[in-house]
Amino acid sequence: MWQPSLREGTKPLHDQLMEALTRDVASGALSPGTQLPPQRDLAYRLKIGVGTVTKVYAEARRRGLLTATVGRGSFVAGAAADGAADALIDFSRNLMTTRAAAARFPDALLALRRRPDLAEHLTYAPPAGMPAHRKAGAKWLAAQAGLPNADWQRLVVCEGGQHAMALAFFSLCKPGDTVLTEHATFFGMKALAEQLRLRLVGLAMDKQGLLPDALDKAAAAGAKFLYTIPTLQNPTGRVMGARRRLDIATIARKRDLTVVEDDVYAPFLRDEADLAPIATLAPERTFYVSTLSKMIAPGLRCAYLLTPGDALFERVVATIRAFSYAPAALGALIATQWIEDGTADDIASAARKDVAERAVVAVRILGKHIEGPYAKAAPHVWLPMSELKAERVAGAALRGGVAVTPPGAPIVDGKDIAGLRLCIGAPADMPTLERGLKTIAAALAETPNAMRAVV
Ligand SMILES: Cc1ncc(COP(=O)(O)O)c(C=O)c1O
Structure with missing residues (x-):
């Protein structure tokens, strides 16, 4: 039964109770669906008036908590x-x-109402976004993504990481162009390539992601563009070390490649490793993609695309003008408020903590099936196995009520890679996560090793 502790003589009891409720909902100590004590019971146990509890519950309902x-x-x-x-x-x-984010959203709306510049957000923003939002984007990149000196004048506010990728590739490529990727990659890149008529060529990886030799060879054969996910690669969760990043940047320079560095998972590693983005190693040729969807809330549809220079910035701006004229201002405005007042950093810390707790449960239940080394705060884990086994496990899991990413979805070139990706941040809460992981463990146990089955 929820029973926060209140301290006499500090703040008004109403404020203390409201703060405790907000904090416990935000931290997950009170998970969605939890029943709160009846107002009279709580008042009795806290030795306060029932009117105070009634007021706090009513306000919490108004705020959506x-x-x-x-x-x-x-x-x-x-x-x-x-x-x-x-x-x-x-x-x-x-x-x-x-x-x-949901726990802080009502306060963000109250703050919006008090803004003297609120009405300015009802007109068209400039195509790259409002200057204040772009400056906040540069601050986000410095605080969360390891880009301390990002120039806001080369940064574009986008409506999601997918939009940022679309803007970069539409501005760079024409139909028929080849884009190099890891041999398994983010499904959104495959979808984009299909729409833009780009040819994806999947390159081999090792435990640190993209192999420099494979990149060098493909670039020598004439490819001009690379899309890479260096941090917590999707789907494998692999992380390029510092040396590997330098090698990739060096080859990009030598072969005159333009790189789109999709680093949407970098903030998850912020407390674990200090890895320079490729955009800091080869800034003259690297687009950098960061989104708030993973750390804050995807519904804001707010992401940032850092462009490599004035000419490419102008090309992206021309693309934006052609498609939507300008980004929607409201999601970016809330993001800007949160970045400026420190809320974004707090929410991001909560996201890292949540994912790290989930990873502990995943490792406890699936153990050796998960490819290591895995990051402490990995939002997805990779279970390498043959394509056939992956399909069978996915099927068995589905019959048990658990959906996993279709094994073929991320594959660009399946010669050397197959497995299952599990997005452990997705299940609603810890008990659901645990139930789902146990179903997957059972599906793994009941599925024969495909190679042995064939023999
Ligand atoms: C590697 C990668 N890039 C980009 C995105 C898209 O980000 P957004 O949801 O902000 O469009 C995702 C989302 O899953 C992703 O995994």
């Missing part, structure tokens, strides 16, 4: 709908909990 059903009581908001216990447990998409 709680929901109330007549006759049943008050519940922490965000729970799955009734009957969802029978719904699929979803490991297939790289979603993180938005609980910490």
